[in-house]
Amino acid sequence: LFLGMMHFQDKYNEDLERLQRCDIHYVTPDLRIVPFCAFNVIPEWYRDRIQKKYSITVEEWEEREGVKLEDGLYRGLMRRGAGDELAAGCAKSQMFHEASQAVM
Incomplete structure (x- = not known):
C-alpha cells in the first residue's frame, strides 16, 4: 500500500x-x-x-522517432463521426446499438 x-x-x-x-x-x-x-x-x-x-518541438521529436505524434492518438467516435457507434468496441456501444434497434 x-x-x-x-x-x-x-x-x-x-x-x-x-x-x-x-x-x-x-x-x-x-x-x-x-x-x-x-x-x-x-x-x-x-x-x-x-x-x-x-x-524539443513536436517536429523535432517526430523526425527523431520516425513517427507522427498524431498517429498515436486514440481514434474514438469523435473522429469517426456519428453512425459508427459499434466501432468503439465497448459494452456501452453495444447496449446503445441494441436499444436503438429495439426502438425502430
Missing part, C-alpha cells in the same frame, strides 16, 4: 520541513531527484531550467 502526500507550495508558503517529508519525487533526465513539493515552488530553480534544457 502506497500512501502519498503532496503539499502545494509556492514562494509565499515554502516550508523546508515539509520538503524534507515529501515522499513523491521527480527524477530529472540528468538523474537528479527533486521533491514534488519543491519542483514548482520557485520555477526558475527546477521546472523552467529542466524544461528549457531538455524540451
Whole structure:
C-alpha cells in the first residue's frame, strides 16, 4: 500500500520541513531527484531550467522517432463521426446499438 502526500507550495508558503517529508519525487533526465513539493515552488530553480534544457518541438521529436505524434492518438467516435457507434468496441456501444434497434 502506497500512501502519498503532496503539499502545494509556492514562494509565499515554502516550508523546508515539509520538503524534507515529501515522499513523491521527480527524477530529472540528468538523474537528479527533486521533491514534488519543491519542483514548482520557485520555477526558475527546477521546472523552467529542466524544461528549457531538455524540451524539443513536436517536429523535432517526430523526425527523431520516425513517427507522427498524431498517429498515436486514440481514434474514438469523435473522429469517426456519428453512425459508427459499434466501432468503439465497448459494452456501452453495444447496449446503445441494441436499444436503438429495439426502438425502430
